[in-house]
Amino acid sequence: MLEIIQVGKTFTKNQKDLEVLSNINLQVPEGEFISLLGPSGCGKSTLLNMVAGLDKPSSGTITVSGKHVTCPGTDRVVVFQEAALFPWLTVLDNVCFGLKRLGLSKTETKQKASMTLKKVHLSKFLQAYPHELSGGMRQRVAIARALVMDPQILLMDEPFGALDEQTRLMLQKELEDIYLETKKTILFVTHNIREAVLLSDRIIVLGTRPGRIIKDLRVRAARPRQHNDSDLIYLENKIMDILQVEIEKVAKEELDDDYTLTKDSFPWDPDRDLGSGI
């Protein structure tokens, strides 16, 4: 159980305070796949980093199964957008990196690592180095590296953000399979609405300036999910409407005041000749 209570985060830059997150309250029960969804700059990654213990909240507390989060720990492993593999280690050694610290025997470590790599279909590349792999394969290794630690919560910070569309669809499917198999609590950060709707049990929509929760939605669709499920498409459009207001707000701050996302739309066909050809 992850609890985020009254958490706020303020960065100080050039003696100016910038409030990134304000008054976040969130309870995530065990085994839930929860997504943080929002436009860029809403502080969703900051929130994930705070849960990971890599950043400290300015106010409020975060607890994982009753314990205060003060520093990074192996019960909360992060998969980053860039795979962040160690280039000097083979795929197998990368996955063993965290395991070595848990006090298992060498053969046990190796065995566990290869089993997890098999789960992400990389058994053929145990001895390869990260630079020999494609982006999607690297991300698989990163997922295996996190899974092998058997964390209570798996934190994913836009893990598929840098991948091409085909690879992303494939990995989304596999992540769902892994989730169904392991039933881990997964905190998933994304700006991709479709991805959030497809994967999550629950979606937290965040607004900007300052980052805050504007909607807490449940996704009640059967798994494994299909892309063309009408419930999902309905939900996707609903979230799009909610976010439109937020995106426009950011755009108005950054661009000119007269900016609008949707141009004036005419209720007729612009090619119509208005009868002048009679």
Add this chain to the structure above:
Amino acid sequence: MVFRLQIWPDLFFPSPITVAETLVNGFQDGSFTLALAVSFRRLLIGFTLAVFGGTLLGILTASFTWADETIGSLILSLQSVPSIVWLPLALLWFKMGEAAIIFVVTIGGTWSMALSVASGIKNVPVILVRAARTMGASGLPLFTEVIIPASVPHLITGMRLAWAFSWRALMAGELIGTGKGLGQMLMWGRDFGNMSLVLAIMILIAVIGSVTDNLIFKRLEITVLRRWGQLPDSAS
């Protein structure tokens, strides 16, 4: 071509054929081989000391701000001092002989090694450190298992630079110092008016310098950079 112009008498500017003959003779009677061995011994000792000392200094300055603010700026200014100017001091401290020259060679390589190591450690990708921390690494293991391996490309560059600087320092030191190294042979050549010997040794120095750099360090650097993903795989 320059020889053909006959600007200088044969004594000052020998023909390429004479130089080649001197080279062959030098190797045949073993005097060049001996000089090379003596020089390389000094170079290897000095270089090893420079790599270790430089690495320690680099780690120190990269890890602690107080060290960076004190020793760090000192290293930068020392780097701009040609190492041969240490020779008078070295001669006083270690007397004429091996130690003085080895000292100059060490000083020659140490600073550039220290600077490379420091910049290597400072440029370790933050994301790797963060990833390691979430997997339970911290303190000394984080340093030895993540930060040091991640800065290996810079370490290699530092070694390459240190080697080049040490090599220059060695030649300068041997010109002035004593013993049987390449530099001393060069000075004998001058003293006895044997310009073909001087030119032969200069060629030898150039060849050795470029061969070690290209064959050893450049290859090592390319392999490491490719492994570390800082070079496209297709380039060779």
